Amino acid sequence: MRGCDRKGRGVGEGIEVVGVSRSFSAVQAVRSVTLTAEPGSITALIGPNGSGKTTLLLMLATLLRPDAGHIRVAGHDPVRQPGEVRARMGWMPDILGSWASLPVRATLEITGRMYRLPRAAARRRAEELLDLVGLTELATQPTRVLSRGQKQRLSLARALVHDPSVLLLDEPASGLDPAARVDLRVLLQRLAQEGRTVLVSSHVLAELDEMATAAVYLDGGVSVSAERIAASRVGLRPWRVRAVAAGPVGPVGPGTGVAGSADAPGSPGSAGSAGSADAPGSAERDTAALADALRAVGVPAERIRTDHLGLLVGVRDEADAAALLTALVTRGVAVSSFAPAFGELEQTFLDLHRGDRT
Amino acid sequence: MTSYLSGIGIVLALELRQRVRGVGWYVLLGVFVALVALITVLLWLSLDVSDGLGGFLFSGILFFVLLLGTLVTPALSGNAINGDRDAGTLATTQVTLLRTGQLVLGKFLAAWLTALAFLLVSLPFLGFAVLSGGVPAGTIAVSVLVLAVELGVIAAIGVGLSGILTRPLFSIVVTYLTVAALSIGTLIVFTLAGVATSSEARSTTIDVQFLEEGPDGADTVTCSPPQVTTYTVPRFDYYWGVLAANPYVVLADAAAGQFDSRGEPVDLFSATAVPVRQAQIAPDLDATFDYCSDLRDGGTPAGEQFPTSREVFESTVPTWFVGLAIHVVLGASALLWATARTRTPAARLPRGSRIA
Numbered sequence: 001m002r003g004c005d006r007k008g009r010g011v012g013e014g015i016e017v018v019g020v021s022r023s024f025s026a027v028q029a030v031r032s033v034t035l036t037a038e039p040g041s042i043t044a045l046i047g048p049n050g051s052g053k054t055t056l057l058l059m060l061a062t063l064l065r066p067d068a069g070h071i072r073v074a075g076h077d078p079v080r081q082p083g084e085v086r087a088r089m090g091w092m093p094d095i096l097g098s099w100a101s102l103p104v105r106a107t108l109e110i111t112g113r114m115y116r117l118p119r120a121a122a123r124r125r126a127e128e129l130l131d132l133v134g135l136t137e138l139a140t141q142p143t144r145v146l147s148r149g150q151k152q153r154l155s156l157a158r159a160l161v162h163d164p165s166v167l168l169l170d171e172p173a174s175g176l177d178p179a180a181r182v183d184l185r186v187l188l189q190r191l192a193q194e195g196r197t198v199l200v201s202s203h204v205l206a207e208l209d210e211m212a213t214a215a216v217y218l219d220g221g222v223s224v225s226a227e228r229i230a231a232s233r234v235g236l237r238p239w240r241v242r243a244v245a246a247g248p249v250g251p252v253g254p255g256t257g258v259a260g261s262a263d264a265p266g267s268p269g270s271a272g273s274a275g276s277a278d279a280p281g282s283a284e285r286d287t288a289a290l291a292d293a294l295r296a297v298g299v300p301a302e303r304i305r306t307d308h309l310g311l312l313v314g315v316r317d318e319a320d321a322a323a324l325l326t327a328l329v330t331r332g333v334a335v336s337s338f339a340p341a342f343g344e345l346e347q348t349f350l351d352l353h354r355g356d357r358t
Numbered sequence: 359m360t361s362y363l364s365g366i367g368i369v370l371a372l373e374l375r376q377r378v379r380g381v382g383w384y385v386l387l388g389v390f391v392a393l394v395a396l397i398t399v400l401l402w403l404s405l406d407v408s409d410g411l412g413g414f415l416f417s418g419i420l421f422f423v424l425l426l427g428t429l430v431t432p433a434l435s436g437n438a439i440n441g442d443r444d445a446g447t448l449a450t451t452q453v454t455l456l457r458t459g460q461l462v463l464g465k466f467l468a469a470w471l472t473a474l475a476f477l478l479v480s481l482p483f484l485g486f487a488v489l490s491g492g493v494p495a496g497t498i499a500v501s502v503l504v505l506a507v508e509l510g511v512i513a514a515i516g517v518g519l520s521g522i523l524t525r526p527l528f529s530i531v532v533t534y535l536t537v538a539a540l541s542i543g544t545l546i547v548f549t550l551a552g553v554a555t556s557s558e559a560r561s562t563t564i565d566v567q568f569l570e571e572g573p574d575g576a577d578t579v580t581c582s583p584p585q586v587t588t589y590t591v592p593r594f595d596y597y598w599g600v601l602a603a604n605p606y607v608v609l610a611d612a613a614a615g616q617f618d619s620r621g622e623p624v625d626l627f628s629a630t631a632v633p634v635r636q637a638q639i640a641p642d643l644d645a646t647f648d649y650c651s652d653l654r655d656g657g658t659p660a661g662e663q664f665p666t667s668r669e670v671f672e673s674t675v676p677t678w679f680v681g682l683a684i685h686v687v688l689g690a691s692a693l694l695w696a697t698a699r700t701r702t703p704a705a706r707l708p709r710g711s712r713i714a
Contacts, residue, residue: 059703062702063449063452063702063703064702064703064704064707065704065705079703082703086453086455087455091450091453093446093449093450095446097445097446098446098447099372101375101376101380102376102379110368110372113368114365114368114451114454114455114456115454142379162454
């Protein structure tokens with residue numbers, strides 16, 4: 001129980017959840033969740049639909065009482081000291097509700113007043129936040145005219161009104177255009193650097209990958225243990241390889257250190273990024289030549305796959321990948337791109353999910 | 359305490375601000391004014407000025423405001439809390455430092471003030487009625503006050519039900535049903551129960567059989583044997599308490615008491631209250647109508663003496679404060695229950711509802 005009686009913001013008061021469960025009549029939404037989110041970090045909350053992410057966030061946000069378990073948010077118990085938690089916690093819900101007829105600026109001012117800011121301070125804070133989330137131009141518009149992405153930004157601003165030390169964000173990036181996503185990422189990183197605890201749930205795993213410093217996986221209402229995550233990593237992971245023009249196909253060289261394994265590369269599903277394809281004919285030729293080159297450096301044929309975007313090769317880990325890249329470059333293959341097909345979070349998510357089905 | 363009140367004030371201001379932005383609200387007020395104006399003109403035309411027009415005009419307008427108030431207020435209050443939940447704005451206010459009690463009370467006050475706006479715009483017409491004369495200050499004060507409280511009660515029931523029930527449409531309908539139960543249901547129960555438990559009454563009539571002039575000039579009166587008839591009378595006197603819970607009766611009973619020199623009502627308050635008060639008087643189950651004895655004993659035949667309205671009114675007990683107390687308790691309990699149901703962290707959720 002750290003930081004129980006500390007009133008200050010920031011350091012040392014993150015989120016601590018131990019063995020929390022919650023059911024709704026027949027549905028057990030959260031079975032057993034244990035997690036820690038440290039101040040100064042951005043923790044990703046990852047899980048498939050219905051895995052209990054939103055229910056968990058509602059409990060952290062003092063809205064829902066857990067059936068069992070123990071929660072501390074910013075050093076306080078959300079059930080017994082909801083007021084203390086609310087004063088230090090900002091929550092951005094997955095549902096975008098706003099007072100439809102009120103202007104954007106008034107919405108933030110009133111929210112500030114609800115956090116007991118004096119009138120002048122609430123007005124000042126509203127201006128700051130409008131500027132922060134880029135809604136200044138829409139300040140006098142009623143919130144009903146906002147687009148989904150703009151409502152999302154308003155919702156974020158509302159969560160920040162009282163300068164909270166813990167931020168709970170439920171799908172903050174959905175509906176945002178790429179530029180706004182970058183802004184959000186930069187903002188969240190800055191907030192974390194200031195010593196705040198940020199917990200973000202999202203389906204856009206690539207997005208989280210770029211900012212999350214820690215990750216918590218939920219599956220069927222249970223937080224996945226570190227051991228299970230480690231265990232899920234033993235399989236091969238697909239890496240995407242692209243080369244400008246494959247080098248001359250020579251005789252098969254000596255072993256390259258790529259571990260021979262009969263495992264097929266991980267199911268790629270949909271690739272993370274869309275590559276710009278050359279003329280189809282030449283691209284196919286390049287891919288075929290690259291595949292030959294891979295076989296030439298000792299990669300078993302079953303670990304090489306092609307899809308509409310190019311070529312995927314299964315590798316065991318980073319060292320394995322580095323060795324393969326060295327081998328290709330040594331062979332004179334003009335490698336233009338060599339990267340994991342999926343982000344770390346996405347890959348773990350997929351691995352865990354695949355583990356469930358087998 | 360001040361910070362608790364200021365929290366209520368924030369919610370109140372927020373609610374009112376959202377309401378006045380809607381065009382529909384002004385249309386509604388306009389229609390309301392037009393209707394009150396129409397009623398005023400119709401009452402004016404149908405009443406004789408010498409009758410003490412003011413009293414009837416004033417009370418007529420006030421009853422009409424109560425009618426429209428009870429028709430409009432449920433719609434304005436019955437989705438206050440669950441409507442916010444549907445719109446996704448409830449949870450975002452619940453994670454602030456606002457307390458549930460402040461939220462519910464703020465919403466209640468907003469609904470009440472909105473209902474009072476209808477009373478406010480009818481003030482010119484009430485003023486006109488007062489200027490016509492014959493409306494004592496006491497009647498004005500009491501009736502307006504009781505009307506305001508009644509509108510508050512309906513607002514409280516509406517806001518309360520919106521916190522108790524999950525679906526906005528359902529809570530609005532239940533609010534209407536509650537108002538209907540009080541306004542019409544009490545009348546139905548009163549009438550049906552009174553008729554269903556009728557008693558057998560006996561009336562004995564003694565008539566004059568012969569009237570002879572004797573030799574000394576004195577009349578000799580021979581009375582006929584008593585004629586006994588039996589019939590059934592409804593026992594409304596058992597159930598008059600039911601009507602005490604009727605908002606129209608509460609308003610009438612509280613504001614009544616004005617009679618003319620003949621003991622007849624000079625406004626609709628008294629005209630409504632008197633028959634209701636009359637129900638308190640038990641029917642005479644063994645009445646004797648003797649048209650003969652008095653004559654025989656040298657008197658004049660006694661006609662039937664019906665008490666005047668004033669006499670009825672003054673011989674019975676007032677009920678309005680009982681009805682008003684029942685209403686206030688009803689409204690307050692609805693608000694308390696709603697507060698308990700809306701409080702977070704929530705232990706249980708209404709079926710099929712999302713907390714956000």
